[in-house]
Amino acid sequence: MKSTLEIKGLKAAxxxxxxxxxxxxxVPKGEVHAIMGKNGxxxxxxxxxxxxxxxxxxxxxxxLLDGKTIxxxxxxxxxxxxxxxxxxxxxxxxxxxxxxxxxxxxxARRPEGQEVDAVEYYNELYKKMDLLKIDxxxxxxxxxxxxxxxxxxxxxxxxxxxxxxxxxxxxxxxSGLDIDALKIVSHGVNSLRGPKMGILVIxxxxxxxxxxxxxxxxxMVDGRIVKSGxxxxxxxxxxxxYDWVENLATV
Amino acid sequence: MSxxxxxxxxxxxxxxxxxxxxxxxxxxxxxxxxLTEKTIDYICExxxxxxxxxxxxxxxxxxxxxxxLPTHWASKDLENIHFDDFRYYLSKGAKPxxxxxxxxxxxxxxxxxxxxxxxxxAFLAGVEAQFDSEAAxxxxxxxxxxxxxxxxxxxxxxxxxxxxxxxxxxxxxxxxDNKFSAxxxxxxxxxxxxxxxxxxxxxxxxQAYFRINAENFGQFERTLIIVDEGAELTYMEGCTxxxxxxxxxxxxxxxxxxxxxxxxxxxxxxxxxxxVFNLVTKRGLAHEESEIKWxxxxxxxxxxxxxxxxxxxxxxxxxEVLSIALANxxxxxxxxxxxxxxxxETTSNIISKSISIGSGRATxxxxxxxxxxxxxxxxxxxxxxxxxxxxxxxxxxxxIVTRGEGNSVQHEASVSKxxxxxxxxxxxxxxxxxxxxxxSVNGFVNELxxxxxxxxxxxxxxxxxxEMEGSxx
Numbered sequence: 165m166k167s168t169l170e171i172k173g174l175k176a177a178x179x180x181x182x183x184x185x186x187x188x189x190x191v192p193k194g195e196v197h198a199i200m201g202k203n204g205x206x207x208x209x210x211x212x213x214x215x216x217x218x219x220x221x222x223x224x225x226x227x228l229l230d231g232k233t234i235x236x237x238x239x240x241x242x243x244x245x246x247x248x249x250x251x252x253x254x255x256x257x258x259x260x261x262x263x264x265x266x267x268x269x270x271x272a273r274r275p276e277g278q279e280v281d282a283v284e285y286y287n288e289l290y291k292k293m294d295l296l297k298i299d300x301x302x303x304x305x306x307x308x309x310x311x312x313x314x315x316x317x318x319x320x321x322x323x324x325x326x327x328x329x330x331x332x333x334x335x336x337x338x339s340g341l342d343i344d345a346l347k348i349v350s351h352g353v354n355s356l357r358g359p360k361m362g363i364l365v366i367x368x369x370x371x372x373x374x375x376x377x378x379x380x381x382x383x384m385v386d387g388r389i390v391k392s393g394x395x396x397x398x399x400x401x402x403x404x405x406y407d408w409v410e411n412l413a414t415v
Numbered sequence: 416m417s418x419x420x421x422x423x424x425x426x427x428x429x430x431x432x433x434x435x436x437x438x439x440x441x442x443x444x445x446x447x448x449x450l451t452e453k454t455i456d457y458i459c460e461x462x463x464x465x466x467x468x469x470x471x472x473x474x475x476x477x478x479x480x481x482x483x484l485p486t487h488w489a490s491k492d493l494e495n496i497h498f499d500d501f502r503y504y505l506s507k508g509a510k511p512x513x514x515x516x517x518x519x520x521x522x523x524x525x526x527x528x529x530x531x532x533x534x535x536x537a538f539l540a541g542v543e544a545q546f547d548s549e550a551a552x553x554x555x556x557x558x559x560x561x562x563x564x565x566x567x568x569x570x571x572x573x574x575x576x577x578x579x580x581x582x583x584x585x586x587x588x589x590x591x592d593n594k595f596s597a598x599x600x601x602x603x604x605x606x607x608x609x610x611x612x613x614x615x616x617x618x619x620x621x622q623a624y625f626r627i628n629a630e631n632f633g634q635f636e637r638t639l640i641i642v643d644e645g646a647e648l649t650y651m652e653g654c655t656x657x658x659x660x661x662x663x664x665x666x667x668x669x670x671x672x673x674x675x676x677x678x679x680x681x682x683x684x685x686x687x688x689x690x691v692f693n694l695v696t697k698r699g700l701a702h703e704e705s706e707i708k709w710x711x712x713x714x715x716x717x718x719x720x721x722x723x724x725x726x727x728x729x730x731x732x733x734x735e736v737l738s739i740a741l742a743n744x745x746x747x748x749x750x751x752x753x754x755x756x757x758x759x760e761t762t763s764n765i766i767s768k769s770i771s772i773g774s775g776r777a778t779x780x781x782x783x784x785x786x787x788x789x790x791x792x793x794x795x796x797x798x799x800x801x802x803x804x805x806x807x808x809x810x811x812x813x814x815i816v817t818r819g820e821g822n823s824v825q826h827e828a829s830v831s832k833x834x835x836x837x838x839x840x841x842x843x844x845x846x847x848x849x850x851x852x853x854x855s856v857n858g859f860v861n862e863l864x865x866x867x868x869x870x871x872x873x874x875x876x877x878x879x880x881x882e883m884e885g886s887x888x
Contacts, residue, residue: 215843218835239842240851248843255840258831259858268854269844306858323844 166231167193169247169331169362175224176213183209185387186225191331194359198373199366200398201384202406207366208252210384211335215249216242229331244273246330250320250337256308262319263289263303266326273327292325296352313340314349321352331362338372350375370402383409449499450602452476458504458602462570467581475590475600482594490747492718496692501664503602503635559617565610566621569637572608579610584639587670587700587726595694595720599635599668606636606667611646611677620649620682620868636667642677642705649680651871663691665716671699673707675729680708684871686878687716689746695721698753701761703729710867711738713748714878722780724753727761727792734763739860739875742775742807743882751780751812752796756822760791767798768860771807772882779811787818794824801859802832803852831859853883 169191176184183206191197201207213220214227216239226233234242257265266289271279289303296318308316317337324332334353338346353376357363365376373381373395381397382389383406390409391397401409447454455476459469484493559566565576573580590600611617642648665687673679679699687693693716699707709723725734736752754763769777779798794817800809809830817824833855841851856879857864864872 215839217839238848239839240845240847243843243845251840251843255834255837257837257841257855257858259861260854265841265844265854268846268850272845272847272850327844 166228167362168228168230169364170228170231171210171214171225172228173225174210174213174222174227176209176220176222178209178220182223183220183387184213187384187388189364189382189389191362191364193330193362195379196357196363196365196376197380197382198376198378198398199364199382199384199389200370200401201366201368203368205384206387207368207384208335209387211249211252211333211366214242214333215239215247240272243327243329248324248327248329248332250317250324250332250334252336252339254308254316254320256306256311258306258309260307261304262307262322265307266323269323269327289326292322295325295355296322297348298322314342314345317341317345317349318352321349321356325352325356329361331364332356333364333366335366336368337365338367338369346372346375370398373398385410448502450476450501450503454503455601458604461504462604463574465574465577468573471585471590472601472603475597478591479594479597479601482591482597484594489720490718490749492747493692493694496664504604559619559621562615562617563612564615564617565608567608569603569606569608569639572639576608576610579641580608580639583641583670583672585670587672588668588696588698592696595666596668596696599637599666599696603635603637603668605634606638606669607640607650608638609640609648609650611642611648613643613674614645615643616647617649620651620680622651634665634667636669638667638669639672640670640679640681641672642674642679644674645676646674647678649682649868651682651868652685663688665691665693665695667695667697669695669697671697671707673699673701673705673732675703675705677702677705678708679706680710681723682710682867682871684712684714684875684878685716686714687719689715689717689743691716693719693721695719697721697723699723699725699734701725701727701729701732701734703758704731705729706733706735708735709737709752710871711736711750712875713738713740713750714882715741715743716746716748718747718749720749722751722753722782724755724782725763726755726757727763728757729761730758731760731762732758733761736765736767737863737866738767739863740767740769740777741856741879741882742769742771742777744773744775747776747778749778749780751778751782753782754784754794756783756785756789756792756794759789761789762793764794765796765798766863767796768801768863769798769809770801770803770856770859771809772803774806774808776808776810778809779813781813781815783813783815783817783824785817785819785822785824789819790821792817792822796824796826798828799859800828800830801856802830803856849883853880856883 171187171189174184174187175182187210199207209220213222216237222235227235229245229247234245234247267280267285290300293302298318308319311319337349341349365378378395381393381395383391383401452473455472459472486493585600588596590597609621640650671679671681697709701707707725711723713719713721723736727734734754738750740748740750742748748769751767752765754765763783765781767779769779771777777800781796783794783796785792796813798811802809811828813826815824815826833852837855838848838851841854842848846854857876864875
């Protein structure tokens with residue numbers, strides 16, 4: 165069995181406009197890959213299409229999780245198969261506490277009648293919260309309701325830590341974070357790195373990659389990956405800007 | 416969007432069998448269909464009513480016939496009620512049961528279907544459950560009886576405790592209050608009579624368990640609760656109904672009296688099948704420094720019209736209505752609250768939450784009245800509506816009449832929607848669409864439900880889950 169998240173010639177459109185024009189990318193388990201790209205290059209679209217957002221239509225190609233296609237599956241089935249998306253703009257769920265939400269998500273992965281043990285669950289939750297330097301009172305707050313930008317992103321990483329996905333896609337997790345929050349969030353992600361998980365970090369800025377150091381960097385322009393390379397590529401992008409790769413795209 | 420396209424929503428289906436209960440019937444007494452003086456005589460004879468009750472019923476029948484349907488302000492759907500097609504009295508013909516062992520198996524099965532845990536069933540020792548018109552199970556917890564609390568069916572109440580019963584019966588809600596209170600007054604049977612003596616604080620909530628189980632059978636409970644000076648009581652009423660193809664009518668009257676310094680809480684969680692007309696009149700009379708609180712959860716039914724109210728008669732009396740209404744496809748929940756301030760320094764609080772799913776419609780209708788001569792009165796009204804689909808409908812008709820100075824009213828209303836993004840977010844965490852919606856709805860009502868007794872909040876959550884499971888395709 166393959167241990168990769170593989171995107172093959174993926175084409176996707178919204179409202180009849182094609183955004184992804186045949187995108188290729190493979191993230192092996194145990195590696196951290198980064199996608200860099202300007203606003204409008206299709207980065208967030210890629211994340212949403214992989215997760216199965218109903219607004220997008222896949223017009224070609226495939227997305228394979230450990231060799232099996234996930235296209236056509238409902239978003240919740242993809243999630244239970246092991247795909248996690250840390251949202252750029254996480255939704256608020258008024259009245260639903262983080263503790264209840266996470267427990268419901270964990271129970272959804274188990275057979276009926278075998279719900280998570282409450283004591284074990286809280287032990288696990290508190291352990292992960294300590295790791296992310298999150299105050300205990302956090303669990304009784306409604307999911308993302310009235311959260312600061314930093315709190316929202318910490319909450320995303322907390323959920324990732326609790327759900328232990330096979331592959332995680334982090335969509336602009338650095339946006340809206342001050343340097344302290346960025347360090348904490350990065351520390352959380354780094355602690356989850358390991359042979360059991362493949363991580364795809366999507367970002368606009370190189371700054372995040374100082375803290376979450378990727379194994380491979382991909383540059384995305386106009387719905388395609390135009391250049392891939394080692395972590396140093398991120399620094400090069402920072403220096404030279406996106407203009408020089410855009411020329412590559414048109415070649 | 417036109418009416419036709421609103422109704423054709425293919426991705427929203429309700430499993431009509433979900434949550435419906437039906438059991439074989441064996442009725443020793445049956446008044447037949449239709450409503451005439453003869454029906455009243457029949458009921459009086461079977462129930463061995465005293466003469467004053469017979470006269471009360473007959474007068475009520477005349478008023479019922481004279482009063483028009485309130486279709487000038489309420490739903491035209493009321494015109495679809497064919498009063499001649501109903502049976503107005505059915506009795507099991509059995510004496511009220513005393514022990515749990517004697518409770519019919521089908522009633523126990525309904526408890527089971529609702530998932531009430533074994534321990535809680537045992538806890539239901541203070542239960543008064545009704546099988547159709549008569550109490551099928553009536554067991555006053557020993558401790559309660561020892562405190563001098565009277566907890567019986569309305570029939571026993573009027574016969575054995577006339578000195579208290581007659582003093583208040585029909586006084587909080589006069590027969591002529593509305594067409595349906597008149598109907599109830601004519602044919603009432605079943606319901607509870609409770610009297611809590613001065614200073615007695617009833618620790619455990621008393622519970623009634625109602626259900627309907629006969630086609631074309633209207634159920635007309637009559638409940639009267641009096642909590643004397645400084646006494647306290649919580650009363651819980653739960654309803655589930657089996658499903659039938661033709662229309663079922665339910666029209667109860669509930670009267671509450673809280674004497675000076677008393678506290679009375681009345682809790683209802685009902686889950687009617689989608690063919691039931693549920694037209695209920697509920698009102699409390701709060702004397703000086705007393706408190707009456709209605710907690711009212713309405714799920715199911717074809718049309719529910721219910722506006723629990725409190726008449727704040729004594730100085731510093733306090734009234735509260737906390738309500739949740741869930742209108743699924745084809746259902747109309749027309750609910751609200753009435754607060755009639757009739758003394759200085761009285762306060763009232765109304766919190767209403769409604770959920771509309773698919774073509775379901777939730778209406779809030781409120782009345783807050785504070786006359787000019789009063790001082791230091793306060794009202795707070797909050798109504799929040801949650802729409803699950805764009806074609807769902809919600810309306811709010813708050814009528815707040817405040818005159819005079821030194822009285823204050825606050826009114827807040829909000830309408831929110833469960834967005835596709837919110838559902839997608841939850842699905843991305845592994846929850847199915849139904850689970851996601853369920854969680855959103857439970858979140859919406861969560862703050863309010865936290866004020867309910869534990870067992871009721873659990874049951875309500877289950878009912879919401881059941882409704883939401885059935886509402887996604």
